[in-house]
Amino acid sequence: MALPIYSITPFTLLDYPDKTACIFWFAGCNMRCLYCYNPDIVTGKGKLSYDDALKFLDRRGKLLDGIVLSGGECTLHKQLPGFITQLKKRGYMVKIDTNGSTPAVMRNLIAQDLIDYVALDFKALPQSFKAVTVSNLFGNFEKTLSLLLMHNMKFEVRTTVHSSLITKNDLAKMVNYLEVIGYKGKYYVQHFVNDTPTLSGLSPSLKNLEAEDFYSSTIQVIFRG
Numbered sequence: 503m504a505l506p507i508y509s510i511t512p513f514t515l516l517d518y519p520d521k522t523a524c525i526f527w528f529a530g531c532n533m534r535c536l537y538c539y540n541p542d543i544v545t546g547k548g549k550l551s552y553d554d555a556l557k558f559l560d561r562r563g564k565l566l567d568g569i570v571l572s573g574g575e576c577t578l579h580k581q582l583p584g585f586i587t588q589l590k591k592r593g594y595m596v597k598i599d600t601n602g603s604t605p606a607v608m609r610n611l612i613a614q615d616l617i618d619y620v621a622l623d624f625k626a627l628p629q630s631f632k633a634v635t636v637s638n639l640f641g642n643f644e645k646t647l648s649l650l651l652m653h654n655m656k657f658e659v660r661t662t663v664h665s666s667l668i669t670k671n672d673l674a675k676m677v678n679y680l681e682v683i684g685y686k687g688k689y690y691v692q693h694f695v696n697d698t699p700t701l702s703g704l705s706p707s708l709k710n711l712e713a714e715d716f717y718s719s720t721i722q723v724i725f726r727g
Contacts, residue, residue: 505548521567528573534636536702568595577604586616602646620657660690665708692726
């Protein structure tokens with residue numbers, strides 16, 4: 503059986519709001535975003551089993567508040583619910599980073615009360631989603647977003663911006679889309695980091711957007727980095 507986890511970041515204060523955490527990076531993804539800065543994780547194979555990850559946690563004792571499950575796309579792994587059950591038994595809060603492509607999996611995790619926080623990647627609007635992600639999964643993303651809203655999950659929405667893929671006008675429309683669908687919260691926007699290995703040979707991105715360019719009465723647009 504293929505190993506699920508590519509690598510572990512043993513400690514982070516940045517990836518789980520107000521929590522000390524580690525990150526389990528899951529191998530594989532069903533999107534091929536042109537700006538993806540984790541090409542080795544997305545296209546590579548796992549190196550660690552679930553047991554390896556649990557042994558890592560058990561050796562550390564209870565030094566962490568939470569676990570971030572990232573990737574790649576962690577929700578593609580069929581044994582994920584059982585793994586999270588073991589994390590919860592050990593007393594950890596669990597955050598999932600997801601592209602939103604597996605609403606059925608997310609529905610199951612929510613129903614079993616296995617996740618505490620979600621970071622949902624908003625890649626692009628329908629008209630440019632395929633060009634950005636090399637996938638036809640916008641409908642799945644939309645179902646996941648609606649699911650999180652319906653269940654009042656604690657979650658954030660985030661977007662990576664490369665100036666040749668998402669323009670200022672595009673981002674304004676994305677903010678409006680979130681308003682219309684009923685999202686009220688923080689919308690994190692991060693500029694693409696130039697000179698970073700990616701899945702495609704993108705030209706340098708222009709950092710020509712600022713948070714004050716985007717007004718919303720219900721959404722707080724926050725630029726990271």
